[in-house]
Amino acid sequence: xxxxxxxxxxxxxxxxxxxxxxxxxxxxxxxxxxxxxxxxxxxxxxxxxxxxxxxxxxxxxxxxxxxxxxxxxxxxxxxxxxxxxxxxxxxxxxxxxxxxxxxxxxxxxxxxxxxxxxxxxxxxxxxxxxxxxxxxxxxxxxxxxx
Ligand SMILES: Nc1ncnc2c1ncn2[C@@H]1O[C@H](COP(=O)(O)OP(=O)(O)OP(=O)(O)O)[C@@H](O)[C@H]1O
Ligand SMILES: [Mg+2]
Numbered sequence: 001x002x003x004x005x006x007x008x009x010x011x012x013x014x015x016x017x018x019x020x021x022x023x024x025x026x027x028x029x030x031x032x033x034x035x036x037x038x039x040x041x042x043x044x045x046x047x048x049x050x051x052x053x054x055x056x057x058x059x060x061x062x063x064x065x066x067x068x069x070x071x072x073x074x075x076x077x078x079x080x081x082x083x084x085x086x087x088x089x090x091x092x093x094x095x096x097x098x099x100x101x102x103x104x105x106x107x108x109x110x111x112x113x114x115x116x117x118x119x120x121x122x123x124x125x126x127x128x129x130x131x132x133x134x135x136x137x138x139x140x141x142x143x144x145x146x
Pocket of ligand 2 (some may be wrong): 108
């Protein structure tokens with residue numbers, strides 16, 4: 001998967017993980033991926049696939065911890081900003097240090113951090129729930145998004 005404006009349909013969670021594994025072949029040190037989608041869309045499922053591809057331990061939802069770190073071929077920083085109430089709280093998480101690190105950074109619920117993220121290149125993955133089991137997964141990486 002060289003470049004990166006395309007759509008996939010997934011029919012179950014494992015398929016989403018497999019799609020993520022293929023996508024992760026092109027993820028490298030320093031890449032930032034923003035994950036969009038409603039509650040239960042499959043953002044964490046997607047990260048599980050990325051972690052598998054990078055031979056890291058199983059990803060779990062960082063909803064309460066804000067950031068999980070997985071050690072594999074690359075370090076993966078998996079963030080979930082859902083519980084961040086105000087942008088100033090991002091500072092305590094060391095947010096920008098992760099963005100500047102050489103890990104792969106995946107961010108669920110990134111909206112509260114867009115004022116910072118706009119200064120970085122990033123890719124986006126948007127997961128739309130079609131029904132209980134089907135998902136539309138839209139990938140993009142605009143030239144001005146790194
Ligand atoms: N095609 C599919 N792809 C991904 N998950 C699916 C699919 N079909 C059903 N599911 C189910 O949807 C749920 C997705 O949960 P997941 O935690 O990945 O969502 P999320 O987007 O991270 O939600 P949150 O915003 O709460 O963190 C799981 O229970 C999973 O089994
Ligand atoms: Mg999640």
